[in-house]
Amino acid sequence: MSFSLEIFVKALVTTSLILVVFIVDPLGIRNAAEDHYEDHILRLWSPFFSKTVSNEIVVVLIDDKYIESTKTYPVSYRNLTRLNKIISRFEPQSVFYDILQHHEHSDNLSQWITALKRQKYPVLMASNPSYDTDERLNHPDSLRYKIAKVADLAAVSWSGEGRYYPLSVPWNNKRMNTVATAMYKNWCEKxxxxxxxxxxxxxxxxxxxxxxxxxxxxxxxxxxxISCGESTQSQWQQLKELLVVSLTQGIQDQNNIDSTFRKLCPPFLTIAASKLSAPGAAGSTELKQAIQGKMVLVGYHVTGGADLVVSPVHGALPGVYFHAMALDNLITLKGDYWRSPEDTELFNLSIADIVEIAVQTIVLFLVIWFRFNFLDQQETQQFDEKQKLWGAFAPMLIIISVIAISVAISHFVLHVGAPNWYGLVLIMFIDLPVFFFFIFEGFRPKLQSYKKKLCLFAKNTIYKLRKTQ
Incomplete structure (x- = not known):
């Protein structure tokens, strides 16, 4: 078999195996690995997302203390009206209630509906698009009809998106904005x-x-x-700390890993509902400063609650933070937010998958070429030091360049974001060691020469010291 044909066959076989792994993935290994490394990259990137906490978004949590004081769960319409009245007093820009209300569960519903109708700012209510059918929304006796008349509906549930946050979801032969999208559009208008x-x-x-x-x-x-504390580290120092702990997890104390990886304080200014209902809260200048002109998201934070989101930076958080963080992404990043790679309708592959397959094929071709030209022929041909070094460095530089170009295309052209770079970066750690051996072989004569000179210097030094004694 000729050289070029051998390389082509090997590259073809290897590419076929890569395609099988990407398309079939029978054990879900690829998806699990993607999620795992995506979490790592999002965690490492977290110091650079913003320099300070958002000044546009506030979260209000209906906590255990509030539930215990009001003795109602879910929160009654009367207490929701009171909570809404206090928030309204501080003139927010908009308010979202992450509370799915499908059935009337307490008295004073009319009071709650009237309070929502009176607000001068946009009020958004959580919606399950599959539940909010045209039939329900057009039936005068339906609770969903009454709520939709006085508030805007925003989707809080969907399927088929995995870990990602859609901007809109299918709904009654059209599309409904998700919470982040609806609030972002209102923020843009204001x-x-x-x-x-x-x-x-x-x-x-x-x-x-x-x-x-x-x-x-x-x-x-x-x-x-707990004490949230104040970090005095720069963004690069935080990245360094995260990298060190990530690379040494196997030998690090678990408490040290948890304290580095998990931020215990939420990523937004968070106000307890019990704080808003406390005596004198309506006249609090601190609460007014916290809420006035802000986008307020209200959600539950009850022990044993099922509405949770897992943040790679904070661990488990109330689900309302997912909407708040997606909204912060839209505000902070504008049109440069990271997108989930689009499906190309070619088997089960996304654009990012195709880029990664192309890069892996190029890299494997270079590895095979390097092995044939140098490693397999070093016994029959004598390569000088320059040939060995250039033979190893050239493909390494090409691989690094290809990966860098792929990352740039992913980020600046496809806008699919850093989580899709991990496979490209891992290629360097998997394939580049093949070339390190030959680099070492090229440097070994010089290293041996330095070693001999060092030993000779040591012997002469010891001889002189003994002679002077």
Whole structure:
């Protein structure tokens, strides 16, 4: 078999195996690996998402203390009305209630509906698009009809998106905005800080980036029985610490790993509902400063609650933070938010998968070529030091360049974000060691020469010392 044909056959076989792994993935290994490394990259990227906590978003949590004081769960319409009245007093920009209300569960529903109708700012209510059918929304006796008349519906549930956050979801032969999209569009209208069309593709799904920052006054508004502390480290120092712990997990103390990986304080200024209902809360200047002109997201944080999201930076959080963080991504990143790779309708492959397969094929071709030209022929041909070094460095430089170009295309052209770079970066760690051996072989004569000179110097030094004694 000729050289070129042998390389072609080997590359073809290897590419076929890669395609089988990408397309079939019978044990779900690829998907599990993608999720795992995506979490790592999002965690490493968290120091760079923003320098400070968002000044546009506030979260209000209906906590255990509030439930115990009001003795109602779910929160009654009367207590929701009271909570809404206090929030309204501080003039927020908009308010979202992450509370699915499918059936009337307490008295004073009319009071709650009237309170929502009176608000001068946009009020958004959680919606399950599959539940909010045209029939329910057009039936006068339906609770969903009554709520939809006084508030905007925003989707909080969907399927087929995995870990990502869609900008809109199918609904009654049209599309419904998700919470982040709806609030972002309203923010754009109120602040005039966006382009004419703030979101170019409503079918996009966000790869939500998480911040590792927290509000400086967090402990006074939602006591967590812990100290949030103030980080004095720079963004690069934080990255260095995360990298060190990530690479040494096997020998690190588990408590040290948890303290580095898991931020205990939330990524937004969070106010306890019990704080808002406390005596004198309506006249609090601190609460007014925290809420006035802000986008407020209200959700549950009850022990044993099922509405949770897992953040790679914080661990388990109430689900309302997922909407808040997606909203922060849209505000902070504008049109440069990270998108979930689009499906190309070619088997089960996304654009990122195709880029990765192409890179792996190029890299494997170079590895096979290198092995044939140097490793397999070094017994029959004598290579000088320059040939050995150039033979190893050339393919290494090509591989690094190909990967760098692929990352640039993924980020700046396809906008699929860093989580899809991990496979490309891992190629360097898997394939580059093949070339390190030959590099070492090229440097070995010089190393041996330095070793001999060092030994001779040591012997002469010892001889002189003994002679002087």
């Amino acid at each position: 602040t005039s800080q966006c382009e004419e069309n703030p979101i170019s593709n409503m079918n996009d799904s966000l790869i939500v980036q998480w911040s590792n920052k927290h509000a400086p006054n967090q402990e006074t508004l939602f006591p967590l029985d």
